[in-house]
Amino acid sequence: MGDAKSAIEVSLKGLVEEKPYLSITVSDICENAHVSRKSFYNIFANKDDVLSSIFKQDVIEPIENLNAVLTREQAFDMNTLFYEKVYERIYDSASFYGNLIKPLKGRDDTFIRIATHAIYDLNIDIFAEYEWAGDSRKTDYIAYFFASSQAMLMQKWVSDGMPYTPHELAGLYEEMTRQFWLQAFPVSS
Numbered sequence: 001m002g003d004a005k006s007a008i009e010v011s012l013k014g015l016v017e018e019k020p021y022l023s024i025t026v027s028d029i030c031e032n033a034h035v036s037r038k039s040f041y042n043i044f045a046n047k048d049d050v051l052s053s054i055f056k057q058d059v060i061e062p063i064e065n066l067n068a069v070l071t072r073e074q075a076f077d078m079n080t081l082f083y084e085k086v087y088e089r090i091y092d093s094a095s096f097y098g099n100l101i102k103p104l105k106g107r108d109d110t111f112i113r114i115a116t117h118a119i120y121d122l123n124i125d126i127f128a129e130y131e132w133a134g135d136s137r138k139t140d141y142i143a144y145f146f147a148s149s150q151a152m153l154m155q156k157w158v159s160d161g162m163p164y165t166p167h168e169l170a171g172l173y174e175e176m177t178r179q180f181w182l183q184a185f186p187v188s189s
Contacts, residue, residue: 004033004035004040005053008033008040008044008050009050009057011029011032011033012047012054014032015028015032017095020099021047021051021099021103021108021110024047025047026046029047029050048110052118055118059089059115059119060118060119062089063082063122064122064125066078066082066085067126079174080170080171082170084170086150086170087154087169087170088166090166097154101155101158101159102158111155112151112152115151115155116148116151117147119146119151120143122147123147124140127142146177149177
């Protein structure tokens with residue numbers, strides 16, 4: 001299954017380089033990956049699911065890996081670095097994300113939906129891991145707010161041709177959000 005999964009993801013990435021995401025079909029992906037539709041549907045529900053898997057590998061997994069080895073205080077101190085690493089992953093795949101996002105901007109919310117969902121899930125996990133004592137409804141809304149703001153910022157950045165370096169964009173996002181995180185997750189001295 002791993003080989004087929006990887007082939008499908010590579011196929012979608014290649015196809016996005018050739019034509020608009022909205023015109024790519026599951027049949028196109030399967031043909032390009034040399035896998036059957038049955039194999040595709042044994043692994044993925046649809047092409048958005050493939051895109052979600054790619055985004056999670058590019059953006060979410062590196063953050064999860066860092067969170068696994070850092071204390072809460074270390075993670076908070078490295079917040080800007082986390083954002084920078086996320087933006088670097090997108091920057092390193094600028095052609096893929098540019099070809100994916102630019103044609104969708106204003107006409108389709110695929111990237112924003114997929115990125116928001118993946119980042120939201122990560123935020124909920126982080127809140128639980130750090131045992132944040134906010135009520136569950138408030139936690140849900142905060143996790144969604146920050147997920148959607150990240151997704152929209154990424155889309156804007158890519159659509160605008162990445163006018164900030166990953167480091168500069170991370171600093172900007174940190175500047176906009178740091179006060180909230182200082183209040184929500186007080187770090188002991």
